[in-house]
Amino acid sequence: MSKDQDGRNDENVLVGFCKGEGKEYLRAIECLDKNCRPKVVSWLLKHQMDKRQAKEIYEEALTDAYVNLCILKKPLTTSLCGYIFSISRNKWRKEMGSKGIPVEPPPEPPVNPMDEGIIPPEIIKACRGRLSQRCRDILDDADRGLSMEEIAKKYGYSDDRSAKQTKYRCWADFVNCVKEQLSKEI
Amino acid sequence: MSQENQNKEEWIDAYVWDDMAPEERKAFEEQLxxxxxxxxxYELRRAIREGYRMERLRMEAREGINVARRQVRAREWANRGLLLLIFLLGIGLGLGLKTLYDWWNPEAPQKEIPQADVIEFNEDEEMLIGQSNDFGFKVAVDRIEIQENKLSGFSSVDSLVVALVTSPSEDIVYADNTVALYFPESQMPDKDDIRLLELILNGERVLYLGIGKKLHVLKKGN
Incomplete structure (x- = not known):
């Protein structure tokens, strides 16, 4: 297959991937799982990762690629698989670093905007996991842009004021958890 | 935490969650x-808010990917199931058509396993002589093994070229897969009515000639 054809296929896969649903999305996921996943996983397996870790890193990289390219609309300067591979490699470096294993060559500049924020995603994930299911649902809905009236109605609050109070109480718990984790890291 | 601090944090949270009236936003930004x-x-809480949003997006994206994978797998299984169904339907259709064909063509050749005690033959009826290649045709030889009057096997083996001739000669020819059958012209059977049957009856090899439903001994011996 020529480079042009490869490029067009890659573009089609990216377009389908970013649809987020429907036939084209399924085809894109199928295509990435068939063509990209084996490359990434086999590379990770050759670099001290076990099967479960390699699979998890690929899943996270695929998810990050979706958020970066399709939601945050970051430009793609390489092939889609190359991009996923690059995110996977950074995650692998982080994993190796956490085990105290030196990695050569030195880390590349981060390509994943989610790794660039000042709050490490692991802390956010852990603290989100500590919230009650109801708190998570309410914060998620508020984050999606639902109004307080809609949230009050959805969760059976008498008025939007009660819903708002719950939301800010949940949010305060979350922020305190993150702060606590950050202070431990320092 | 002091009341002042708490108020400050609530004020920031209202700003990062976009829960402020425009005038209040303006006042906040000036104070900021x-x-x-x-x-x-504010920077810290904004970053936490952004981190929360990212994590939510990640969770939703991952769930979406998992759902897509489940759908892809379900589709693959459905395709496999469909192929299997088509295969089974093909077999069923084939068997059905064969049954129908057999039902509509009762005259079609059917392998009937003859019983040793009902075989009719007439050794005096000598009519197998001569050899001719004039109009030979192939007849499958059915082979049956009978040991102690029990049928132990039945299969079609080999084939012979049978020639129907009207000029008598002395010997039955059973070489080079050719057998010549002599009939007076008036009794010449249809070639479809003729078959050869090789029986091994308690070790003895007997070649029968079947004309219609009647069997004639063609050759005995090993």
């Missing part, structure tokens, strides 16, 4: 520009 402490806390 002037108060370094407020700015620091």
């Amino acid at each position: 520009a002037a108060d370094a402490g407020l700015r620091e806390e």
